[in-house]
Amino acid sequence: MGAMENAIVNREDRIPAEAREILQSLASQWDDVVDSKALQVIPLKGAMTNEVFEIKWPSRTGELSHKVVVRIYGEGVEVFFDRDNEIRTFEHMSKNGQGPRLLGRFPNGRIEAFIHARTLSACDLRDPDTSALIASKLKEFHELDMPGPKVVTLWDRLRNWLSTAKRLCTPEEANSFQLDSIENEIPLLERELSGPHQRMGFCHNDLQYGNIMLEEKSKSITIIDYEYASYNAVQFDIANHFCEMAADYHTDTPHILDYSKYPGLEERRRFVCLYLSSSGNQPTHSEVEQLVQDVENYTLASHLFWGLWGIISEHVNEIDFDYMEYARQRFQQYWISRPKLLGSVGSPPDIVTDGNCAV
The missing domain is CATH 3.90.1200.10 (Aminoglycoside phosphotransferase (APH), C-terminal lobe)
Structure with a gap:
């Protein structure tokens, strides 16, 4: 079952080091990001299989910054589905314009493009x-x-x-x-x-x-x-x-x-x-x-x-x-x-x- 929005709580400690490296690399390519290491981490409420976080950075313009989604796979949930199949499905969907784009993968999760929709x-x-x-x-x-x-x-x-x-x-x-x-x-x-x-x-x-x-x-x-x-x-x-x-x-x-x-x-x-x-x-x-x-x-x-x-x-x-x-x-x-x-x-x-x- 999926994820829903929640109040802002900074939980950078929940983001694995490998994921932070990918996030910093992504943010360093965006001209308007003040500090690629200054992650704002917002848990998304209602996830019952994975932990899901919205990530954004302070921007030079003060307007809406770039956002991405980090999905950390739940412990033990591979009993429900084949994770490799799920990733293949996600990548196929992404390539065919269905769902969010895949921006990066790390051992126990992935980074997805933020969908600007509610x-x-x-x-x-x-x-x-x-x-x-x-x-x-x-x-x-x-x-x-x-x-x-x-x-x-x-x-x-x-x-x-x-x-x-x-x-x-x-x-x-x-x-x-x-x-x-x-x-x-x-x-x-x-x-x-x-x-x-x-x-x-x-x-x-x-x-x-x-x-x-x-x-x-x-x-x-x-x-x-x-x-x-x-x-x-x-x-x-x-x-x-x-x-x-x-x-x-x-x-x-x-x-x-x-x-x-x-x-x-x-x-x-x-x-x-x-x-x-x-x-x-x-x-x-x-x-x-x-x-x-x-x-x-x-x-x-x-x-x-x-x-x-x-x-x-x-x-x-x-x-x-x-x-x-x-x-x-x-x-x-x-x-x-x-x-x-x-x-x-x-x-x-x-x-x-x-x-x-x-x-």
């Missing part, structure tokens, strides 16, 4: 005009021709994450999260969701508001942070985006989800219709309805995906976030939604839910 907030996702821009951009993203095998990665990733979660969990935690039951659910979901209507494309897989930037004047959307990006069912990517509307990572309790903010049927239809029509062809009513239903079914996979992510993150990540409570809410929402979406398919266990999360 990161979206939670409420932006529900704004009709902004949502329309996201739908169109997401269709463009899904149609990118990216290097690597063009196969759906979701199910193998879920199996791998479940295996890792079981290895890291105490027996009590594994029992509390019903991980043995989740093991039975993954192949069931794969069988039920991988139908003839599945659309495959290059998916972001983490389309929360902090990973979407808007340039106000041109009304252009940029999607950033590709750690989890891969070929996948596009229904999963859209479903994941809808699920993210229940989150607000800028509150005092960023782990708490409010599913009353999940988009209603008409809002989902509108997004899907705009998504399908953005390439110039007007979709039929049945095409829209089919995709809306398929997306809704894929919310189940999203809940398992981020539920397992939360459990693993609790054990490998030092970032201040209540990963376990977040995971509990995602799994709870899975079991609440499952009967409505899958009916009596399979035999779900008796899950006891409590009233602690906002559902």
Whole structure:
């Protein structure tokens, strides 16, 4: 999950020496920088996989100085994705005008060009005009021709994450999260969701508001942070985006989800219709309805995906976030939604839910 803005706090001690050398070399090429070593380091709030910092320097003109972004990779998060693949994706995106330019790399991170656009907030996702821009951009993203095998990665990733979660969990935690039951659910979901209507494309897989930037004047959307990006069912990517509307990572309790903010049927239809029509062809009513239903079914996979992510993150990540409570809410929402979406398919266990999360 990506990064969001925060108040200015100088944390130069968090920037590795190798990164500082690259930053000084970059700044020394800019005529208006007073002192290439005088870094202003601003942590960007809300990063849950990496540490992300905005870097700027005092300028001779007193106007806005040059800015870059330093991304320091989180400890232990390679369990979630292949870092080499992620870097290749970033470089390919950069070369093709998608996302920020790559300015430098150091052993545990990289330096990116600063995008002069604002990161979206939670409420932006529900704004009709902004949502329309996201739908169109997401269709463009899904149609990118990216290097690597063009196969759906979701199910193998879920199996791998479940295996890792079981290895890291105490027996009590594994029992509390019903991980043995989740093991039975993954192949069931794969069988039920991988139908003839599945659309495959290059998916972001983490389309929360902090990973979407808007340039106000041109009304252009940029999607950033590709750690989890891969070929996948596009229904999963859209479903994941809808699920993210229940989150607000800028509150005092960023782990708490409010599913009353999940988009209603008409809002989902509108997004899907705009998504399908953005390439110039007007979709039929049945095409829209089919995709809306398929997306809704894929919310189940999203809940398992981020539920397992939360459990693993609790054990490998030092970032201040209540990963376990977040995971509990995602799994709870899975079991609440499952009967409505899958009916009596399979035999779900008796899950006891409590009233602690906002559902």
